Amino acid sequence: xxxxxxxxxxxxxxxxxxxxxxxxxxxxxxxxxxxxxxxxxxxxxxxxxxxxxxxxxxxxxxxxxxxxxxxxxxxxxxxxxxxxxxxxxxxxxxxxxxxxxxxxxxxxxxxxxxxxxxxxxxxxxxxxxxxxxxxxxxxxxxxxxxxxxxxxxxxxxxxxxxxxxxxxxxxxxxxxxxxxxxxxxxxxxxxxxxxxxxxxxxxxxxxxxxxxxxxxxxxxxxxxxxxxxxxxxxxxxxxxxxxxxxxxxxxxxxxxxxxxxxxxxxxxxxxxxxxxxxxxxxxxxxxxxxxxxxxxxxxxx
Amino acid sequence: xxxxxxxxxxxxxxxxxxxxxxxxxxxxxxxxxxxxxxxxxxxxxxxxxxxxxxxxxxxxxxxxxxxxxxxxxxxxxxxxxxxxxxxxxxxxxxxxxxxxxxxxxxxxxxxxxxxxxxxxxxxxxxxxxx
Numbered sequence: 001x002x003x004x005x006x007x008x009x010x011x012x013x014x015x016x017x018x019x020x021x022x023x024x025x026x027x028x029x030x031x032x033x034x035x036x037x038x039x040x041x042x043x044x045x046x047x048x049x050x051x052x053x054x055x056x057x058x059x060x061x062x063x064x065x066x067x068x069x070x071x072x073x074x075x076x077x078x079x080x081x082x083x084x085x086x087x088x089x090x091x092x093x094x095x096x097x098x099x100x101x102x103x104x105x106x107x108x109x110x111x112x113x114x115x116x117x118x119x120x121x122x123x124x125x126x127x128x129x130x131x132x133x134x135x136x137x138x139x140x141x142x143x144x145x146x147x148x149x150x151x152x153x154x155x156x157x158x159x160x161x162x163x164x165x166x167x168x169x170x171x172x173x174x175x176x177x178x179x180x181x182x183x184x185x186x187x188x189x190x191x192x193x194x195x196x197x198x199x200x201x202x203x204x205x206x207x208x209x210x211x212x213x214x215x216x217x218x219x220x221x222x223x224x225x226x227x228x229x230x231x232x233x234x235x236x237x238x239x240x241x242x243x244x245x246x247x248x249x250x251x252x253x254x255x256x257x258x259x260x261x262x263x264x265x266x267x268x269x270x271x272x273x274x275x276x277x278x279x280x281x282x283x284x285x286x287x288x289x290x291x292x293x294x295x296x297x298x299x300x301x
Numbered sequence: 302x303x304x305x306x307x308x309x310x311x312x313x314x315x316x317x318x319x320x321x322x323x324x325x326x327x328x329x330x331x332x333x334x335x336x337x338x339x340x341x342x343x344x345x346x347x348x349x350x351x352x353x354x355x356x357x358x359x360x361x362x363x364x365x366x367x368x369x370x371x372x373x374x375x376x377x378x379x380x381x382x383x384x385x386x387x388x389x390x391x392x393x394x395x396x397x398x399x400x401x402x403x404x405x406x407x408x409x410x411x412x413x414x415x416x417x418x419x420x421x422x423x424x425x426x427x428x429x430x431x
Contacts, residue, residue, distance in 0.1 A: 031349050168347050176340035176350040193307040195349050214312050221310065280308030 001064065003028050003149050003181040004049060009058035011044055011205075018044045020205040022058070026198070029179040031171070033192035035285060036202035042185040043082055045202065046153050049183070050079045062149060075104050078142030082153040084134040086126045092137060093122040103145040111144035117166070131158045139167060143174060150174065152184040156191060168195055193281040201288065208288065213281065220284045221259045225266055226250045226273035235266060242287050254279075254287045305346055313348060317356035322365060325376060332378045336366060339374075 004026035011019035018041050026032045036042050047053040049060050051067045051074065060067045067073055086095055100106050115122070118136045129137065135155060142150065150171070156164045172195060174180045186192055192199065193213065201208040209216075220242070225231075226249045236244065240262065242254040250273060255262055259276075266274060303320040305313055324330045336342075339357060343350040357374060360366045368374045403413050 029351070031351075165347065169344055172343050172347060172350060173340070176343050190307065194313075194347055197349050197351050214314075217310055217312065276310070278306075278308065278310040282308070 001028055002026065002061075003030075003063060004032075004183060005061040006045070006049065007058050007061070009045075009048060009055045009060065011041075011048055011053060011055050013044065018205050019048070019055070022202070022205070022207055024200055024207065024210065026181055026183055028181055029175055030198055031175060031182045031184065031196045033196035033199040034183065034185040034202060035187070035189060035192065035199055036185075036208075037289070040202045041205045042202060043153055046079075046151055046183070046185060050074075050077060050151055075145070076148040078145060078147035078150040080135065080138045080142055080150075080152040080155050082157070084138050086134065086137070088125075088127040090126050091122070092120060092124050092126060092129075095126060095137070096122065096141065099141045099145060105146040107144055107146050110146070111140065114140045114143060114170075117170070132160065132163055135159065135167070136163065139170065143170065146178070147180060149181045149183070152182070154186055155184065156186065156188060164191075171195065189280070189282040189285055199281070201285065203289065216284060217279065217281070219257045219259070220279060220287070221255045222277040222279050222283075223253045223255060223259075223262070223266075224250055224273060224275045224277060225253060225271050227269055227271050232269050235269065238262060238265070243290060252277075303346065305348065307348075314352050314356040314359065317353065318359050318363075321356070321360055325365070325380065330376055332376050332380060334376050336374045336376065 002025050004024065006022055006024040009019055009022040010017065011022075022041075022045060024032075024034075024045070034042050034045065044053065048055055049062065049067065051060070051069070054068070062070075062073050062077060065073050067077075090098075096111070100108075100111075118140055120133065120137060120140065126134070126137075135158075139155070152171075155167055159167065168191060171182060171184070175182060184192070184196070196213055198210070198212050199216070200210040225235075230249075231246075231251055238255075240256045240258050242256045244254070245252045263274070263276075303317060303324070305316050305320070307313060309316065321330070321336075325332070330336070337345065339350055339353045342348075343353045346353075357366065357368070361368060364377055365380050366374055367377050400413060403416070408416070
């Protein structure tokens with residue numbers, strides 16, 4: 001069952017259309033990565049999903065129900081924002097108390113375990129915590145409420161590698177143990193590549209693509225090829241080509257799909273070089289974005 | 302325990318399947334031995350548990366491992382790894398490197414095959430004398 005469904009969502013902020021007909025689907029106990037350039041609308045979308053923002057058009061369904069004013073569903077939803085808006089004058093223990101008394105499914109045992117892992121001093125004032133510590137606190141609180149769905153907005157940004165690893169481990173443990181559904185936005189494609197099974201790419205408020213990482217990696221491929229007498233026209237004009245670059249005789253071709261047919265086609269011309277090259281998620285993202293004109297020219301100063 | 306390259310085009314679950322088989326082949330894990338649970342392995346490798354699950358399902362399908370309900374996942378006691386498969390891949394890689402080097406020195410396919418013939422004569426000569 002789809003735990004999160006965003007349907008035909010439009011969102012305006014201050015007259016600007018930030019989200020344009022957005023459709024997202026997240027399956028149960030999936031770890032879904034939302035990626036996109038700065039300003040693409042990631043945070044806005046996540047805020048719509050947790051009902052902090054209301055859409056001008058479309059709807060958000062979480063656990064099969066409309067999220068709008070839905071206390072029942074929200075009590076099962078954990079949200080770690082990009083910036084933690086805790087009451088600054090509160091001590092940590094007061095914030096914990098607040099969550100403890102607000103969320104019906106608060107698990108004290110779990111909180112105690114997490115407290116030991118994160119080693120956060122309950123007596124400290126929230127205002128004295130670093131960004132990293134605030135993120136950890138948010139994670140602790142939002143996991144202790146036994147969420148069925150966990151939404152994280154760039155949770156590892158600004159964290160040192162040790163804490164970053166801890167955060168990812170805890171998310172993975174959560175999914176393994178409780179089949180929690182996770183939606184995480186991040187720039188760190190290297191991390192997402194490891195832990196996500198699906199990704200959605202958002203660009204200028206529109207969803208560019210949504211797919212399983214496995215399928216994406218098997219469709220988008222890189223090939224290095226060289227021909228004795230130059231590249232044949234029908235190879236060059238293959239409509240699945242995302243990008244083609246030449247260095248001397250060697251052509252580097254990024255393919256959007258239909259790799260097997262392309263290879264067969266190339267072999268007919270007896271290439272002097274034919275190699276498939278691995279592509280990371282980051283590379284795939286860069287080339288897909290290049291396909292929609294989000295690209296940087298080579299800079300020589 | 303296993304090395305996984307998340308940025309490779311080879312699906313992660315496939316890498317895990319290959320890694321487990323290779324570990325058994327090398328004697329790092331023995332038939333009948335207990336493997337980490339999906340949850341444990343996901344934690345150790347910092348990988349999506351669904352990916353580990355998929356790898357374990359594939360290994361089970363290939364009868365490399367077996368899951369006993371309530372007890373855990375074990376390497377099959379009767380799995381016989383085919384040595385040839387892995388050694389062959391390694392040997393192919395070695396040949397490939399040699400051929401590339403020879404090519405850059407201007408050797409054609411015929412020349413390279415001649416070299417190989419010579420080498421066989423050389424080595425067979427050594428064998429006969431032993």
